[in-house]
Amino acid sequence: MLYSVIPAGGSGTRLWPLSRAGHPKFLHPLTGSDRSLLQATVDRLGPLSPADRTYVVTGVSHAVAVSRQLPDVPEANILVEPSQRDSCAAIGLAAAVIAHRDPGAIMGVFSADHLIGDEARFVEVIREAMAAASAGYLATLGITPTRPEVGFGYLKIGTLVHGAARQVEEFREKPAHALAVQYTESGEYLWNAGMFVFQVETFLAELDRQKPELHAGIQAIAAAWDTPDRDAVLADVWPGLEKISIDYAVMEGAAAAGRVVTVPGDFPWSDVGDFHALGESLPCDDAGNLILGADRANVLTRDVKDSVIVSSTGRVVAAIGVDNLVIVDTPDALMVVPRGRAQEVKQIVDELKARGEDRYV
Amino acid sequence: MLYSVIPAGGSGTRLWPLSRAGHPKFLHPLTGSDRSLLQATVDRLGPLSPADRTYVVTGVSHAVAVSRQLPDVPEANILVEPSQRDSCAAIGLAAAVIAHRDPGAIMGVFSADHLIGDEARFVEVIREAMAAASAGYLATLGITPTRPEVGFGYLKIGTLVHGAARQVEEFREKPAHALAVQYTESGEYLWNAGMFVFQVETFLAELDRQKPELHAGIQAIAAAWDTPDRDAVLADVWPGLEKISIDYAVMEGAAAAGRVVTVPGDFPWSDVGDFHALGESLPCDDAGNLILGADRANVLTRDVKDSVIVSSTGRVVAAIGVDNLVIVDTPDALMVVPRGRAQEVKQIVDELKARGEDRYV
Numbered sequence: 001m002l003y004s005v006i007p008a009g010g011s012g013t014r015l016w017p018l019s020r021a022g023h024p025k026f027l028h029p030l031t032g033s034d035r036s037l038l039q040a041t042v043d044r045l046g047p048l049s050p051a052d053r054t055y056v057v058t059g060v061s062h063a064v065a066v067s068r069q070l071p072d073v074p075e076a077n078i079l080v081e082p083s084q085r086d087s088c089a090a091i092g093l094a095a096a097v098i099a100h101r102d103p104g105a106i107m108g109v110f111s112a113d114h115l116i117g118d119e120a121r122f123v124e125v126i127r128e129a130m131a132a133a134s135a136g137y138l139a140t141l142g143i144t145p146t147r148p149e150v151g152f153g154y155l156k157i158g159t160l161v162h163g164a165a166r167q168v169e170e171f172r173e174k175p176a177h178a179l180a181v182q183y184t185e186s187g188e189y190l191w192n193a194g195m196f197v198f199q200v201e202t203f204l205a206e207l208d209r210q211k212p213e214l215h216a217g218i219q220a221i222a223a224a225w226d227t228p229d230r231d232a233v234l235a236d237v238w239p240g241l242e243k244i245s246i247d248y249a250v251m252e253g254a255a256a257a258g259r260v261v262t263v264p265g266d267f268p269w270s271d272v273g274d275f276h277a278l279g280e281s282l283p284c285d286d287a288g289n290l291i292l293g294a295d296r297a298n299v300l301t302r303d304v305k306d307s308v309i310v311s312s313t314g315r316v317v318a319a320i321g322v323d324n325l326v327i328v329d330t331p332d333a334l335m336v337v338p339r340g341r342a343q344e345v346k347q348i349v350d351e352l353k354a355r356g357e358d359r360y361v
Numbered sequence: 362m363l364y365s366v367i368p369a370g371g372s373g374t375r376l377w378p379l380s381r382a383g384h385p386k387f388l389h390p391l392t393g394s395d396r397s398l399l400q401a402t403v404d405r406l407g408p409l410s411p412a413d414r415t416y417v418v419t420g421v422s423h424a425v426a427v428s429r430q431l432p433d434v435p436e437a438n439i440l441v442e443p444s445q446r447d448s449c450a451a452i453g454l455a456a457a458v459i460a461h462r463d464p465g466a467i468m469g470v471f472s473a474d475h476l477i478g479d480e481a482r483f484v485e486v487i488r489e490a491m492a493a494a495s496a497g498y499l500a501t502l503g504i505t506p507t508r509p510e511v512g513f514g515y516l517k518i519g520t521l522v523h524g525a526a527r528q529v530e531e532f533r534e535k536p537a538h539a540l541a542v543q544y545t546e547s548g549e550y551l552w553n554a555g556m557f558v559f560q561v562e563t564f565l566a567e568l569d570r571q572k573p574e575l576h577a578g579i580q581a582i583a584a585a586w587d588t589p590d591r592d593a594v595l596a597d598v599w600p601g602l603e604k605i606s607i608d609y610a611v612m613e614g615a616a617a618a619g620r621v622v623t624v625p626g627d628f629p630w631s632d633v634g635d636f637h638a639l640g641e642s643l644p645c646d647d648a649g650n651l652i653l654g655a656d657r658a659n660v661l662t663r664d665v666k667d668s669v670i671v672s673s674t675g676r677v678v679a680a681i682g683v684d685n686l687v688i689v690d691t692p693d694a695l696m697v698v699p700r701g702r703a704q705e706v707k708q709i710v711d712e713l714k715a716r717g718e719d720r721y722v
Contacts (some may be wrong), residue, residue, distance in 0.1 A: 017677070043380070232668055309401045316694035316721050321702040325683075329695055333677035334688075336697060341682040348661055348679045360677050
């Protein structure tokens with residue numbers, strides 16, 4: 001059995017105005033059903049992890065919403081961080097708490113806000129990663145690139161080393177466009193989707209080797225987690241933990257030491273980076289439209305094609321004669337943008353921040 | 362001095378969702394200022410008619426809103442129809458009430474929901490029409506066509522007969538496109554804008570000649586208007602008045618008898634038929650955008666061109682990278698349509714009616 005750990009944080013400004021700092025994208029039903037991305041993530045992991053082996057690491061801002069969206073996840077498995085200390089502290093805390101409770105555990109790390117198209121294949125790939133983890137590797141899921149995306153990191157892959165798992169030779173930062181084209185065409189690179197599978201003890205040993213202070217802090221907190229001292233130790237130690245990503249702190253160094261493998265994730269995958277990506281990832285109607293939100297019945301379209309319409313207001317939304325357009329309707333903000341420019345929504349958020357209109361952000 | 366009569370009715374479904382049956386377009390600030398179309402109409406007529414010579418004929422649904430928007434118009438000058446009996450009854454009632462109060466009056470009929478670009482020239486044209494009216498003609502304002510519009514009626518014009526006024530040889534119905542092109546290119550046709558100037562006694566005599574029953578009914582009501590019998594006579598007579606337009610009832614027959622003239626209205630004019638027309642009629646910003654509504658400051662545009670954005674909600678409206686688009690944001694309905702298809706909004710209204718969603722119409 002697998003322990004599934006889902007870090008649930010971030011704001012997703014490119015999904016504004018639906019996604020807000022106070023209500024980020026993983027809490028929204030961007031799945032084509034009434035389930036939020038977070039709930040769909042837990043559902044998808046069901047065949048691998050029952051609820052008592054499902055963990056969420058989240059912040060104080062989202063603890064209430066997460067708890068209510070996932071009533072079946074035990075209270076003890078929802079780890080609330082006092083402040084954001086980046087992904088290594090979050091994942092390290094979960095690994096250390098799980099290690100205290102079950103030292104031989106294998107855990108997977110899964111984003112709360114991704115969409116995955118072929119869930120049966122996803123489960124198979126994770127099982128292959130679990131096999132590599134059992135053999136002592138830090139396994140990542142590498143997604144087969146479908147376009148020269150400059151917004152992702154890449155994994156340079158090498159030979160098969162265990163089952164379907166290949167060596168990861170190197171982690172590569174977000175590339176410029178020309179390099180991204182080269183990566184995509186070469187077949188030697190996969191997208192780093194931020195999903196990992198490892199034995200908790202393997203990970204903690206590697207963390208100790210590369211970042212001993214961070215490891216010591218996390219272990220101190222984990223040792224106190226299930227005791228009356230949790231709050232005191234958290235207050236004492238957490239603020240001093242190094243803010244660093246798991247890639248920088250552990251995975252890149254482990255790859256250099258030959259300890260990282262990847263199982264190619266050849267299932268449809270999206271990080272739902274913007275509304276255009278959302279439209280690419282979910283089933284559309286015959287006209288190519290994706291209509292989402294609590295009040296789909298109130299969306300009237302007339303000769304509308306290949307558009308993404310999201311309404312959460314209950315208002316009538318009427319669209320006529322548009323194509324490849326994104327329309328997002330929320331109680332206090334409305335946004336209209338062509339799909340091809342959906343990433344520019346981030347600039348609107350920046351402008352609102354600059355104007356001091358934080359209530360809309 | 363002129364008596365100005367403003368029939369204020371109609372729903373303007375092509376300006377949905379801003380314009381509704383319960384709150385039609387003349388009540389909305391579609392003028393580039395905070396004044397409604399109705400208020401702007403009264404303002405424009407100020408040099409011709411002081412408030413005590415300004416009349417509005419409206420229905421029970423709009424009497425309250427009209428009264429509040431026009432606090433300076435005397436109560437006695439706001440004529441509330443018990444039900445809609447088309448334009449001849451409405452205008453005839455005003456003519457007859459004014460004739461009882463001032464038998465020698467000259468009155469003009471002006472739409473409540475038109476935009477006029479050169480108000481000084483407009484006043485000059487009306488003064489020319491008043492001169493023709495003094496000479497016993499029924500004068501209309503004919504608008505010089507700027508495009509082969511199939512949505513309007515046309516006036517076939519003849520020779521000069523009085524000052525700047527030309528004979529109207531014939532009223533022509535809304536033409537097919539080819540005929541509209543021919544009309545526009547010939548220079549012999551003007552748009553019938555539904556604006557008239559005449560002596561009240563001249564109009565009533567012509568009504569009596571062509572529609573004696575309608576004339577008798579209207580006269581009976583007018584005779585009782587300023588007496589305690591008004592309600593009783595209205596209840597008795599109004600429901601039986603013929604429902605017919607002023608063009609059919611009076612103007613076409615009067616034209617055939619050589620009694621109708623027109624003064625060409627060579628000022629910018631729009632009937633604000635749809636949001637595209639609105640964008641053509643009001644001053645735009647440097648990018649060609651027209652941004653209207655109570656909360657213009659909350660409209661954020663980024664690389665938006667030649668678009669019409671109307672917001673009445675106070676919400677943030679963010680538009681990115683669109684051109685020639687109409688976005689209309691109201692508390693319970695949102696509409697997005699390319700400017701070139703703005704007339705199709707009517708079909709959305711029809712669909713809402715067909716679905717029984719009358720609250721949105």
